[in-house]
Amino acid sequence: RLYCRELPSGLSRVELYLEGVHCAACVWLVEKLTVVVGGVAEVRLDLGKALATVTWDPRTTPLSEAARFLDAIGYTPHPFRGVAARDLARREERALLVRIAVAGAIAGNVMLLAFALYGGHFHGIADEHRTLFRWLSLGLALPSVLWCAGPFYRGAWGALRARGLHMDLPISIGIVAGSLQGALNTLRGAGEVYFDSVTALIFFLLVGRFLQRRQQMKAASSTELMLSLAPSSARLVEGGAVREVPLEALAPGAVVELRAGDSVPADGVVLEGESAIDRSLLSGESRPEPAAPGDPDPVDPWLAA
Secondary structure (H helix, E strand, C coil), X not given: CCCEEECCCCCEEEEEEECCCCCHHHHHHHHCHHHHCCCEEEEEEECCCCXXXXXXXXXXXXXXXXXXXXXXXXXXXXXXXXXXXXXXXXXXXXXXXXXXXHHHHHHHHXXXXXXXXXXXXXXCXXXXXXXXXXXXXXXXXXXXXXXXXXXXXXXXXXXXXXXXXXXXXXXXXHHHHHHHHHHHHHHHCCCCCCHHHHHHHHHHHHHHHHHHHHHXXXXXXXHHHHHHCXXXXXEEEECCEEEEEEHHHCCCXXXXXXXXXXXXXXXXXXXXXXXXXXXXXXXXXXXXXXXXXXXXXXXXXXXXX
16 A cells, blocks of 8 residues: 555545556556446546556455456556655646746737837837836736746745755846846836846746756656566565565565566575576666576566566
8 A cells, every 4th residue: 555545535546557558449448447346436547658547445445456457458557656746746837837828928918018118219109108118017027027936036045045056046136136127217217127038038937947847757757667667565585484575675684585577676696596587678688697596686677587
């Protein structure tokens, strides 16, 4: 139950990475789990990521029964780790998208007002219209400066508290300085206002931050999918008896039983038996390499052949 979440209704939910998912028919087949296995309330499969979200009643049906069914139909399940962190990242991404949308709308409208002011500078504009456009630009820019640019302020404040330097610090200084100077010139009724530049800067910086986050999430997602293939348990040998324990329960010096076809659960040294280890992930060698007592037995995802 390490990777399961309990719902208020009494049901539990887990996300499983399924091997062998490749087409839309796989979605239909996996979602038949609700019909075949009693106690499974809902199954949703993300075809692109091969992630199945299973909601079931643990009081009537163990998760192992659903896992056995998935394995039997050719979709070997693995616990998907880091679910809470991924959900948090998704919420942060949605919040950032809202800020980008608001900042873009504000920047577009302030640009239109700035275009009118620039045109009036060359072709003439009434003073009352110039003053009106300046104040409208100030009013529109305030939400962008005070709210949309919030992530940069938080980063700058964190850098100051840590007594270090951060890229958000000069960004925040530039945004605040440009906004204050523009507001002062608006109050004075003289000088240039910089609200078009400030709002556009905020918008483009937010877009850049969003693209950066997406690349980071893609890299993290690839790593998580690789980790999800690692075993979640191991067969621990103690006093001549073998029992299955969670992977986190292994301690240095533990003796683990590894059968043919198993994933290697941890780094170690072969004590007994001879076999072959698939090291193609790191070495690129397609043929399994022999392993004998005394040889290092590297960590998953190498498989015993």
